[in-house]
Structures are given as structure tokens and as C-alpha cells.
Amino acid sequence: MNILRKKSKANLPFSETVIELFIRLCGISSIIFVFGIFFFVFREGAGFLFSGLNLTEFLTSVEWQPTSLNNKRYGAFALIxxxxxxxxxxxxxxxxxxLGAAIFVSEFCSPKLRETFKIVIELLxxxxxxVWGFIGLTLMNQLIIQVFNAPIGLTMxxxxxxxxxxxxxxxxxxxxDALKAVPDSYREAAEALGATRWQVIYRVLLPAAKNGLLAAVLLGAARSIGETMAVLMATGHSVNIPSGPLSWxxxxxxxxxxxxxxxxxxxEHYQVLFIIGILLFTITFVVNLxxxxxxxxxRQE
Amino acid sequence: MKNKIEISGLEVHYEGKPALNRVSFDVHENEILGIIGPAQSGKTTLLKVINRTLEFVPEASMEGTVKLDGVDISTIGDVYGLRRRIGMVLPLPVGLPLSIYDNVAFAPRAAGLRAKSQLDELVERCLQQAALWDEVKDRLNTLGTKLSGGQQQRLTIARALSHAPEVLCLDEFSIAIDPVTTMRIEEVLKTLKKEMTILLVTNLVQQAKRLADRTAFFLNGDLVEIDTTDVIFSDTPTQQATYDYVNGTFG
Structure with a gap:
């Protein structure tokens, strides 16, 4: 492989070499950017993280009073x-x-309806x-107040x-996509065995597509963890350990x-916010891992 | 002899293109009916009509009637039950992405069988009938898709037998199997015909000659001739085309 690569490189025209170099740079840059961001966030927070911040308090206390004049507290437990x-x-x-919608679109929908569906979902x-935050702040707020008879609708x-x-x-x-990637021959074989549509789905399709489905769920969760503006506007934004879905x-x-x-x-306050950034970084890293x-x-199984 | 399947005036079109033209014939109970003919002659379509999986092909349209035990299959409400009365072995082996055991136990479970001991017994019997048991008995929990092509094909045969079908349809089952295993399965088929009716679609005319009681010759969607295998493979079948195909002059 290496020999092959060296040989072909020697024969490459100049333009190919330039293009290859450019593509290589694009690939490497993504790694550089991730490390760069991590380095910057870490540098901004590192000073207070290693001297001054009580880490136990940060992770377990619910007292978040960064702006208090004589009793500053940095307990992020409620935020976590x-x-x-x-x-x-x-x-x-x-x-x-x-998942239900995905099964519907890939297995039950007529081709025409599927196209419409996909456009609508992409629009969503x-x-x-x-804008979601705005809807939460106005429409959903009123709805929750009326439906649950709650004092305020800006809640979890x-x-x-x-x-x-x-x-x-x-x-x-x-x-x-994951369901569509399951070969049709699986469906045909299961149907020839007298499986109902639902049996085909949960006995054959879901096991066959479980990798992709899991990836879908995790990426959805990652989107949720990282989302900022909508939760800022819709959850009440007040430090509190929730006792139920209607807590802020x-x-x-x-x-x-x-x-x-x-x-x-x-x-200090500035640095603590960057420590929260480090924490978020760690959380997403762990989720991805x-x-x-x-x-x-x-896969090994 | 009792007729298991009665087909009359069967016509199938794919987007207007004919795949079967006004085909009428009967399949006797407990016989092996060999179905031979070159590619595009409508053999696979015929099998899809019988287990009503043609309904999944949106561009297909069908006329005529197919009766199973005297009942028009298009009037059968429980299509899933109907499909379990018919075992289907497709040309390319499709091990479902389940364990070997679950592959074979799929249809019985779908039909509602839960008892472990009965399932165990059934799985073993079907795998033995398909000449696969000895090779896989120690690893019934590995994925069916990990088996070799020939093993997977025998797995699909075991799977087709698992729901005790009345009619077993084999669509060129031996493409992916070596000759020795093919012979073993052919022996199994000879015993199985005591219990069920077998439709054997095959590209190997010699296989039809070895196994079939009667043989039907299809060409371009037409049923050219159906008769006892002895007649079809004799020097004097009714149609010249049959003689030519069987003797390898064309096709």
C-alpha cells in the first residue's frame, strides 16, 4: 500500500498534488479547530479551576450566586x-x-406522501x-397555564x-436512512414466512437497523444537551432542582x-462560566464515547 | 388424483408488459411439479402469485384465479396464514439478521407458538431435514447472516419447512449450493413429498428430470407444455420447443 502510494505520488501532475494538499489541509483543520476551541475554553477557565474553585461545591451545591457582593457561591448542581x-x-x-415517524415514512407511506413528509421534516x-424559544415563551406558555392550571408556563x-x-x-x-438501508430481501423473506407488517418491523427491520437507530437517538440527545436559546427562553431560567415537569x-x-x-x-465569575463550558465539553465527549x-x-456481536 | 392447486386463466402484467399469459394448469397433491424454462419466462412470478407476495409489487396487475384446496386464494382474508401454508425458498439465500435458531423459529413464533421445548424440537427437525443440523448445532445462537452462502440457503429451506407448509415452492434453490449438498437436499425433497406438494422451479433441466413427477415448460410467459416428466423428457413431447429446450438446443 505504501509503496503503491509513493509510486503514484511520483507520477502525479502538479495540479493533483495541489488538490491533494488542499483536501488534506481541510481534513486536518477540523481536528485543529476542535483542539483549538478546547484549548481556548480550557485556558480561560483553568486559572480558577485549579486554584480557588471548590470543585466539590461546584458539582454538588445548588447555590448559584455568582453576583452576590459578600457571599459568592458557584454551585452548578442545579444547572447540571x-x-x-x-x-x-x-x-x-x-x-x-x-422513531415512529421514521418507521411510518420508510415502511407505510406512499412514495408521494413520503416526499412531502421529507420536505416538511427538513423545514422543521x-x-x-x-423561533422555538419564542413559540415556547408565548404560545406554549399560555397552553401550559391553561391545560395544567399552572401559575406560570415557562417550565421544564x-x-x-x-x-x-x-x-x-x-x-x-x-x-x-437506517431503515431504508435494510435490504428489501429481508422484508420479502419475512413476508414469505407469513409475518405481518408489524412483525416484519419489530422482528427484522429494527434489529437490522439498530446501529443507525441508536445513532439517531444519540445525535438527537446531543442536539438537546447543546441547545441554548430555546431552553433559555422557555424553561423559566431560574436555578432550581425540579420536583416535576412543571418546575422551572x-x-x-x-x-x-x-x-x-x-x-x-x-x-472569577467569567472563569466559572468557562468551567461550565469545560463541563459541557466533557459531557458531550462522554456521550459520544x-x-x-x-x-x-x-458490531462485534 | 386430488388437485392441490388449480390455476385458471392467470395473467400477470408488470406496467402493461405481460409476464404470464392466460396460464391454466393444476398441481396434484403430493407431487413434485418441476417448472422449467429460460429466464423471463414467468416462473418466479408464478410463485409470487401463489403466496400472494405479488401484492408487494406496486406495478403488477393480475387476472385469473388461483385455487388452493378449491378455495380462491384472493378471497382468503388471513393472508399471513395463507403465506404460512406455503413454504418459499428464494434463489439467493437470505438469512435474516437473527440467530440461526431465531431464523428457523421466526414463522412458528409469528404464528403464535411460544413453548420453548416445542420450538427446540421443531428447530432441530427442520435443520436436520435441510441437512444443516450437524454443521450448526453447536452455534445456534450465531447470526444466520454469518453462514456461508450454501449454508444460508439450507437455512432458508429449514425456515420454509418450519411452518409445516402444505405447498413448498423452491425457486432455483441449488444456485448457491455445492453438488453434494444439492443431492442431499434432493433426497430430502423426495421424502417430503409424502407430506406436502412441491413446486420446483429450476434452471437445471436434469434436476427436474431427477425429481419431478410432472414437468411444466414455460417460455416468455406462456405455458408451452405440462405433462409427466417421462413424456417431457422423451423424444416425443407434443411441442418442438419443449424438445429443443430440454435437449439444450436453445435456452
């Missing part, structure tokens, strides 16, 4: 709980709906998150409905977005 609970609730709604994916439920609506298009399009919460992302503009560069390991495990 907020992020995870709103994401979990969103996934509870988005995964059944998303293109709506900016601030509101935020997770918005997140679900945002991650459903991702889940649908990736899951549908605050997430890690929304905290950075709301407070970073208000702090003096380099002071788990996804990789799970998918690899399935």
Missing part, C-alpha cells in the same frame, strides 16, 4: 440537573415520536432555535417540548449565554 432532566424529558417525547429542522415541560420538536427532525431523518429550571448552556455578556473578562463503544459492541 436542569440540563439532564430537560434533555431526558425531551427524549422521552422525541424518541417514540421520531431549519427553524432557528430562537415547556423547554423539553421545544427540545423534542427540535430533535425529532434529526431523529427522523437519520432513523429513516436553568441549564448549563443557558447560564453561559445569559451571564457571559455581563461579566468582566478574567474575573459511549455511543462509539455501544455501536462497536453491537
Amino acid at each position: 440537573v436542569g440540563t439532564f432532566s430537560v434533555t431526558a424529558l425531551a427524549m422521552c417525547m422525541a424518541v417514540p415520536f421520531g 429542522a431549519a427553524i432557528p432555535s430562537v 415541560l415547556n423547554g423539553s417540548i421545544m427540545l423534542a420538536l427540535m430533535s425529532v427532525p434529526i431523529i427522523v431523518s437519520i432513523a429513516e 429550571i436553568r441549564t448549563l448552556t443557558a447560564t453561559i449565554a445569559a451571564e457571559l455578556g455581563e461579566v468582566a473578562r478574567g474575573d 459511549i455511543a462509539d463503544l455501544v455501536i462497536k459492541g453491537i
